[in-house]
Amino acid sequence: MNVGLLTTILTLPYAPVRAVTAIAEILLRQAEEELYSPAGVRRQLEGLDEAVARGELSESERQAAEDEILARLTNR
Template identity: 55%
Template sequence: MGLLLNLLTLPLAPVRATAALAEQILRQAEQEFYDPARIRRQLEDVAALRDSGVLDEAEAEALEEELIARMLAATERREREM
């Protein structure tokens, strides 16, 4: 039965492989997006841009709020996984 099912669904193999690859890419992207070290570096970059005058106070605060929200979400995700 398993061999017959594999033969019948063989034309779908590229679709399954593509879906598996897309899932792996999504996991990697989420891992990088919620990486606390990366978020800290980005917060430091925002501070440096503010200090150099590239970003005004409002822009810097908006970026910092977004990054802090990501940091909190990353913490919640790690707690759920435990």
């Protein structure tokens, strides 16, 4: 019997765990892309401006949130 086939058969019960891990890694990469990509940062900053325009955030709250976004970029 081929060793690779034997290994596959013996580790088959762990396939769901490997699948969940792979999905989690994909989701993590997508979240990091949203947090750190220039387009994602621009959307976040635009969202802050829109929240101020709707009256959901004060200018000082917007500035604090903007500082957090920019700090996240520099501390990466």
